[in-house]
Amino acid sequence: MSKRKAKDAPLPVGKCISEVQDILRKRLCHQQLPDTPEGVEAQHKHLLELLKRTAVHGESNSVLIVGPRGSGKTMLLKCVLRDLLEEKEVERNLLQVHLNGLLQTDDRIALQEMTRQLHLENVVGDKVFGSFAENLSFLLEALKKGDRSSSRPVLFVLDEFDLFAHHKNQTLLYNLFDVSQSAQAPVAVVGVTCRLDVLELLEKRVKSRFSHRQIHLLSNPTFSQYLERVQTQLSLQDDFPDKTFAQDWNASVKTLCEDKSVEDALQRHYNSSKNFRSNHMLLMLCLSRVSVAKPAIKPADLLEASKMCLIDAQANMLHGLSILELCLIIAMKHLNDVYEGEPFNLQMVHNEFKKFLQRKSNSMYNFEQPVIMKAFEHLQQLEMIRPVDSSSVKTQREYQLMRLMLDNTQVMEALQKYPQCPTDVKQWAMSAYG
C-alpha cells in the first residue's frame, strides 16, 4: 500500500472505501437509475417512442407494462420518463399523474388525487358533478392552455394496474381509456402490473377501449449472464478518482466471481430468483462487510450474505419457542420418522414425549395436560402444525389429526442454534426412534 502511495499519490484507503460504498450503495439501493437499463433496450425504445407521440405530437395512447415482481417495470418507466423529459418542450408541457392501486383504493379517492396532482383543486372548488366522466372531462378541459385551443398532454401512470379493475364498474379505467381513444385531449395511459392475465380482468367495454399494446419484461438470463451481471454490478467504472484502487477492486471482484464456492452459492440464488432486486439485496449484504481493514469482498463474505438471504423464516421461528414446545416438535419429528409422514394427534405426541421423560430422573419436564394442550395450540397458531382436515370440528382436540409443517433438517438446524438448548433434549432429537 505504501509503495503505491509514493508512486501516484492516491487517495487514502479510508476515503476510497467510503467512495466505493457510496457508489455501490446508490447502484444497489435503487437511488440511482442505470444510464441504459440492461437487457430491456427494445422495451425502452418502444415505450419512449410511444410516450413521445403523446408528449410531442399530441396523440393519445394506452399501454400496459407487464412483468413479474422485481423485473424492472418501475425502473424502465422511470428511465423512459427521464429520457423523455430531456426535451425542454416536453418538460414544459407534459403533465403527469401517478396513481397506485394500493393507495387509491376507489375511484373517488383516485379522482381526488388526480385533481391534486394536476393542481386543479381551486378550479374544481365546490362544484358538484353528475358523473365520474363529467368530472374527468372537466379536469381535462381545465388543462387547456389559455391562448391556444390545444390541451397540454397528460400522462396517467397506474401502478398495480390490476387493482383498479376491482373498482366499482371499472369507471376510472373505462373513462381513462375512453379519453385515450377519443380526440378530446392528448392522453397517455400507462398501466403497470405483474399479472399476465390482466386483460381477463377487464370488462368488455373497458377492454374494447384499450389499445392492446403490451410491453413485457420477462427476461430470463442464463447463469453465465447472471454471473456477468454480478461482476458488472460490483465493478467500478473508469471515473473512479483513484485509478489504482479501482483496478485492484475490479480485479478482486473478478477473482471473487471465479471462486468455485461463490459460483455454487450464486447458482442457488439464480435457481430461486433471477431478478435484479434479490440480486441487489445479496450484493448489498456483501458490501456491508467491506471495511478499511478488509478493502475487498472475499468469498466468505458472499457465502455469509447468501446464508442470510436464504434464511429459513420457519426454522428461524423455532428459536422463539419454549423448551416444552420444542420437545413437542421433536416428538413429532420422531413420529414422522416412524410412521413415514403419516398424520398424528396430540395424544400420540404426548405419549412420545412421556417416553423421553421416563428415562429422566429429574422432574424438570413435568407438565400438566392443559399446559401441553396450550403449547400445542400455540404451535398451531404459528402454523408449524396444521390439522389434516379442518372440517372435523367434532373430533376431540386431543385426537384431531395433525401434520408437522417442518422437515427434519429444519428441526435439526434450528436445534443446533437454539440458545441454551438442554443437552439431553438435543441428544433425544438426534437419537433414532424413542
Ligand SMILES: Nc1ncnc2c1ncn2[C@@H]1O[C@H](COP(=O)(O)OP(=O)(O)OP(=O)(O)O)[C@@H](O)[C@H]1O
Ligand atoms: N435492467 C436493469 N438494470 C439495472 N437494474 C435493474 C434492471 N431491472 C431492474 N433493476 C433493479 O431492480 C430493482 C427492482 O426493479 P423495479 O422496482 O423496477 O421492479 P418492479 O418490476 O417495478 O417490481 P414491482 O412489481 O414489485 O413493483 C430496482 O432497484 C431496479 O433498479
Ligand SMILES: [Mg+2]
Ligand atoms: Mg414497481
